[in-house]
Amino acid sequence: MRNRTPRRATADLTAIAAAYLAASCWLASVSAPDAVAGFLAVGAGAAVLGRTAGSVLLRRPLVCTPADRVTLVRAVLVGCCAVLTVTGVLGRQAPGILLIVLGAAAFALDAVDGPVARRTGSASAAGARLDTETDAALTLVLSCAAAVAVGPWTLLIGLLYYAFTLAGRWHPALQQTLPSSRARKAIGAYQPAALLFALTPGVPPVLGTAAVVAALALLLFSFGRDVAVLERMRRAERHHPELVQ
DSSP, X not given: OTTHHHHHHHHHHHXXXXXXXXXXXXXXXXXXXXXXXXXXXXXXHHHHHHHHHHHHHTOSSOOOXXXXXXXXXXXXXXXXXXXXXXHHHHTTOOOOHHHHHHHHHHHXXXXXXXXXXXXXXXXXXXXXXXXXXXXXHHHHHHHHHHHHHTOGGGHHHHHHHHHHHHHHHHOGGGGSOOOOOHHHHHHHHHHHHHHHHHHSTTXXXXXXXXXXXXXXXXXXXXXXXXXXXXXXXXXXXXXXXXGOO
């Protein structure tokens, strides 16, 4: 059984890649204004899926849990959203209902992988990181789509997570594990929900913009609070290392 685990993980990743390739090529063929735009769109979605699949491939031992499979399906949906976003931007088209449907499906599945991990006893730090990275990718893709419909300032919502991660390379205190917070989870879930709401055809622009403004304000508050918490943890560890064990 142990020897079959890497093979099963490789098979899972191959199936996910094939599913994305088939779906993305079809989406590009029906939505891209030209062949170049379609190629760029498929490449953008592949970058999203590649980051997710790559994090699984780097695991030692190589294993793909039932919850990881749910997250990988979400990554395929996010990749397809990226295809539609790129074709929409290059074709100067407003986001369509298909982007909303795929984005909503990816968002809804976020409530599935956690319970699956707990029920199957496969919860892990690696799985949690995979889930977080997929959440961040969905938010980034939707913020790019919203940049066309609402305004370029919405990109801040999608880029803040990556800016925080990048800052951790220069300031190691930001790489510490944060204590669990329901408020942080709720604010994180609100980001894609607000962006999907703003992108939904028929929603009044004023209401959509207000929802996204609130999302950005809450996100800035959440990241600011997390930075303050991490700095307090760093000082506590420096002055009282015996308490941080």
